[in-house]
Amino acid sequence: MFDIKRRYQNVENLLNDQNGARFADEATIRQEKITHIKHNVKNLHILAYFVIAILVCLYAFRLISNHSSDTSPEISLKDVANKAIVSDPFASIYNLDLSYFTGVMKDNLKRNSQSDLPGQLDSGNICDLRRFFLHEATKAKFISDYRNKKAVLFYGDVLNDWVHPNAWQYSNLNSTFKDTIVQFGRSVDSDFELRETTFSNFLKNLIGQTDLRGEPWQIRDSQILSSNRKSLLKTKTFFPDEWNSAKSDLQLGTTLSSTGFKMSPSGPTMVGVVKGRTRLFVYPTSVTPPAGYEHDVDMLSWFQLIYPKLRRDDENRPMECILEKGDIVHIPEAWFWGSINIGTTTKVVFYGHQPTTELGQKLAYLNTLDSTETQPGQLMKLWEEVETLLPKSEFVQFEKGRVLARMGKHEEALQIFQSLDRFFIMAQVEVARLVNQVKGDWEKAVRILNDTTELVPRSDTVLRELAFLHHEKENFNQAGDFFRNAALLSSQIEQQIEDLDHAFENFAMLPSCSETENKKKQIESLKLHFKAIAHNEYTAFRN
Incomplete structure (x- = not known):
């Protein structure tokens, strides 16, 4: 009896020893797994911190680079545009003591200060031109009723239809054309009187400089578009002849930079606004712009001193329109047109290459x-x-x-x-x-x-x-x-x-x-x- 009990006791003790060992082994394994998991988690944390640190460094480097770079045109152009709006006509490119100006001359300059011009230019939604929503216009109707007959505005959110938007970012323009020689001037300068500098130097040093009239420089370059048409512009079959003309201008300037009245007798002219806004003035060939022929007077003086004297019912009063981003204007052959920018503005201009009228x-x-x-x-x-x-x-x-x-x-x-x-x-x-x-x-x-x-x-x-x-x-x-x-x-x-x-x-x-x-x-x-x-x-x- 006692032998049986002892035997059972021995078996029970043996089972207990085995279970204990098994349980001990399982606990050890479990503990090892936990330790391994904790180690992996720790490694993941370290890796995550390392990745975050790299990203922070890269972001900081980008900020520093953008801040210190001479080619930060998005910011610099806005800065110079703001300065141009509030600039004093005597705080000019010359930076000179003008106390020796004759009294009458200086009084006239002060009386005709351009400080309030941006507000006068941006006076409502002005447009005297026939307007078409570009997606609704038909090429046949344009050619039969308007081409070389009337000035027409094509509007709507259509910029992506005729440009490659990324190529026109100021940073990309400056990167692409940094060392390209460009022509620039003011509204009184004819095409034969333009100056030359590099694209980057213009953005860095010249774009905000004004003369004593308060007019900033503007790029008026005839080579960039013709040499880089495919990378900047999309094909526009609606205006096949004008859009493919080899005679073209890229115009870029801040508030109040201007294009003096000019005429292109070699076919219609197309003006498209890529960025910003501009106020356009148009005359048919039969009406000579008052004080606006052969660069008689700069556009700011014209707008301040001549334009207010022209009555609404006067035949000498121009047709006009404030052009927005994406707008395209067709101007008939041999008509006169000029413009004054409202804010920093980039335009493209295509001139006809073959006269179509006697x-x-x-x-x-x-x-x-x-x-x-x-x-x-x-x-x-x-x-x-x-x-x-x-x-x-x-x-x-x-x-x-x-x-x-x-x-x-x-x-x-x-x-x-x-x-x-x-x-x-x-x-x-x-x-x-x-x-x-x-x-x-x-x-x-x-x-x-x-x-x-x-x-x-x-x-x-x-x-x-x-x-x-x-x-x-x-x-x-x-x-x-x-x-x-x-x-x-x-x-x-x-x-x-x-x-x-x-x-x-x-x-x-x-x-x-x-x-x-x-x-x-x-x-x-x-x-x-x-x-x-x-x-x-x-x-x-x-x-």
């Missing part, structure tokens, strides 16, 4: 001729042919007057110039010249130019003509002042240096005194300043 063909041919070398008789015959198509056009009459003056028919030329609108600034200059040279009436010539200066006080052409008149009468002090002021308002370095040389020559003719010596020193200082500007532009161009 008028366009005649004007395009005249554009190919050098008026100084072509026989006056041949020029007169050509302008008379144009006159049969535009019998009341002031710019045609003006060109006829110029030819008559070359032919020595001064009385006939004078009659034509005197018949033109008082806003036709270059016609008034021609009247003053002929009144002085032919009639011998110096006082009347000066009165004509003084009246014109009251109308457009910021015209370097008028001031220069006054300077020559005063020099003729040996009024050297007045002549020197006018030459100096003309230099300050000109945007051409060569013309500025020439005007300053004339100013110095006139001051040198005066008796020596402290005032005269100070003026001569100021002229020398100005010459050094303008030469430094030219040197900096050349250095950027060369590098």
Whole structure:
């Protein structure tokens, strides 16, 4: 009995020992698994911290790079645009002491300050043009009813239809065209008077600089689009001829940068806004823009001083439209157009390459001729042919007057110039010249130019003509002042240096005194300043 009990007890003890060992083994295994899992988790935490640290470093590096980079155009363009809006017309590219400006000149500049211009330009949803939603317009209707007949706006959220958006990001533009030579200028500069620098230097140093009129520089380059069309623009079959034209401009500038009135007789013009907004002014060929022919006056002066005098029912009042991002405007052949930017704006402009009308063909041919070398008789015959198509056009009459003056028919030329609108600034200059040279009436010539200066006080052409008149009468002090002021308002370095040389020559003719010596020193200082500007532009161009 006891043996059986002991045996069972031994078996029970043995089972207990085995279960205990098994349980101990399981506990050990379980503990090892837990330890292993904890170790893996710890490793994962370390890896995660390491990845996060790398990402933070990369982000910080990007921020630092963007902040310190010279090519941060998205930020810099906005900064300079804001500065342009609130800029003082005297806080200009020249950064000079302008206390020696003549009193009348300085008062006129102050009275016509551009500080309130952005608000005046952005005055509601203005558009006098026929408008089409681009997706609803048909090519057949456009060609039959509007092409080369009327100015038409195509609008809607269609920017992606005609550009590659990423390519137009300012950072990408600057990266792609950083060292590309581009042309730039202001509204008074013709296509033959544009300056040159690199794209990156323009964005870094020039885009926000204004002249004494308050107008910033604007890129007006004819090569970038034609050389990089596929990467920047999509094919637009709606306007096959215009859109594929090899004659094109890329225009980029801040608030108040402007394009002066111009005409393209070689076919219709297309203007498209890629970024920003611009106010467009359009005239049919039969109406010469008041004070807007041949860069008579800068666009800001035109908008401030001439535009308000044009009544809504006046035929001299332009058609106009505020263009938004993505808008495209078709302007018929040989029409005049100009624009002033509202905010930092990028535009593309395509000019026709083949005249489609008789008028366009005649004007395009005249554009190919050098008026100084072509026989006056041949020029007169050509302008008379144009006159049969535009019998009341002031710019045609003006060109006829110029030819008559070359032919020595001064009385006939004078009659034509005197018949033109008082806003036709270059016609008034021609009247003053002929009144002085032919009639011998110096006082009347000066009165004509003084009246014109009251109308457009910021015209370097008028001031220069006054300077020559005063020099003729040996009024050297007045002549020197006018030459100096003309230099300050000109945007051409060569013309500025020439005007300053004339100013110095006139001051040198005066008796020596402290005032005269100070003026001569100021002229020398100005010459050094303008030469430094030219040197900096050349250095950027060369590098």
